[in-house]
Amino acid sequence: MSGFIGWLNSGDLPTARRRPGKPAGCGPRTVSLGLAALASFYEWSERQYGIVAPRLGRARRDPAFRPFLVHLRDRRHDQPAALVPRRRWHAGPTPVFLPVQVQRILDAAATFDSADRSWAGNLRDRLLFEILAETGLRLGEVLGVRHEDWVVGRGATPYLKVVPREDNADGARVKNMRGRRVFVSDRLECLYGDFLYQVGDLADRHGLPLRDTDPVLVNTGGGRLLSAMTPSGVYRVVERLQSRLGDSVPAGWTPHWFRHTHATALLLNGVPEHVVMRRLGHAQVHARPVRVGDRGGGAAQRGRMA
Numbered sequence: 001m002s003g004f005i006g007w008l009n010s011g012d013l014p015t016a017r018r019r020p021g022k023p024a025g026c027g028p029r030t031v032s033l034g035l036a037a038l039a040s041f042y043e044w045s046e047r048q049y050g051i052v053a054p055r056l057g058r059a060r061r062d063p064a065f066r067p068f069l070v071h072l073r074d075r076r077h078d079q080p081a082a083l084v085p086r087r088r089w090h091a092g093p094t095p096v097f098l099p100v101q102v103q104r105i106l107d108a109a110a111t112f113d114s115a116d117r118s119w120a121g122n123l124r125d126r127l128l129f130e131i132l133a134e135t136g137l138r139l140g141e142v143l144g145v146r147h148e149d150w151v152v153g154r155g156a157t158p159y160l161k162v163v164p165r166e167d168n169a170d171g172a173r174v175k176n177m178r179g180r181r182v183f184v185s186d187r188l189e190c191l192y193g194d195f196l197y198q199v200g201d202l203a204d205r206h207g208l209p210l211r212d213t214d215p216v217l218v219n220t221g222g223g224r225l226l227s228a229m230t231p232s233g234v235y236r237v238v239e240r241l242q243s244r245l246g247d248s249v250p251a252g253w254t255p256h257w258f259r260h261t262h263a264t265a266l267l268l269n270g271v272p273e274h275v276v277m278r279r280l281g282h283a284q285v286h287a288r289p290v291r292v293g294d295r296g297g298g299a300a301q302r303g304r305m306a
Contacts (some may be wrong), residue, residue: 089102096261101249102133116168124220125237127195135182136262136280141256144172148212158189171230180281
């Protein structure tokens with residue numbers, strides 16, 4: 001166990017992504033999650049086959065199958081001891097953007113010139129952050145969206161299909177492999193249409209195929225043309241925008257902040273929690289209170305859905 005913890009802390013991992021200015025090893029939360037997964041495996045193995053790791057096991061005071069209404073008992077005495085203690089991570093404010101900060105990031109990626117009727121900047125980056133801001137999708141879910149998953153309105157409301165797949169070229173996966181449908185605005189659909197026209201023009205000029213099964217977000221400049229965009233590529237874009245915008249946006253922001261911001265905006269506008277849960281792709285509603293900052297007032301204490 002100590003060797004496993006040291007391996008995580010050292011950063012000597014096969015899939016480690018080196019980011020400038022960041023420590024090489026995993027953070028304390030990632031280490032804790034890894035230990036929790038390992039402990040769950042040992043607990044399952046013990047229930048199936050008996051004690052497999054005596055030094056990791058602890059005495060349990062109740063069976064695997066808990067009786068009806070057991071939750072009414074005193075939990076301090078009836079809960080089995082965990083192999084790895086669980087830490088509380090959400091004591092501080094949830095990181096969110098202000099609306100003006102979201103707009104600055106979008107405009108730094110690309111802006112529309114109404115006089116020239118064209119986009120200036122990187123339209124792919126603008127589409128990426130627009131999807132994150134409007135849908136609350138996870139980064140892996142956005143990178144896994146294919147053209148066949150984008151259902152245009154044709155007089156109705158357009159939507160994205162979040163489809164669990166194992167064969168995405170960039171390795172992107174849907175968390176918990178749970179699919180869903182996320183409705184989007186006509187404005188985002190138009191932005192996708194503009195980008196699709198740009199991608200189609202690139203494919204035609206370079207003699208490359210453009211299929212329904214291709215990912216929406218692809219390389220339009222550096223690297224292999226029209227290959228799937230990767231998470232490391234997204235973080236390089238974030239670093240460029242961070243250096244360009246400076247103090248006008250929060251330092252150290254990540255794409256996941258858009259998910260926090262989207263969930264917070266929905267809750268503060270009175271959207272029922274179960275609706276937010278389904279839109280974000282959660283399996284259940286978590287009613288753990290958390291501070292989201294001084295800007296949200298009392299309604300911000302309703303619960304963290306991101």
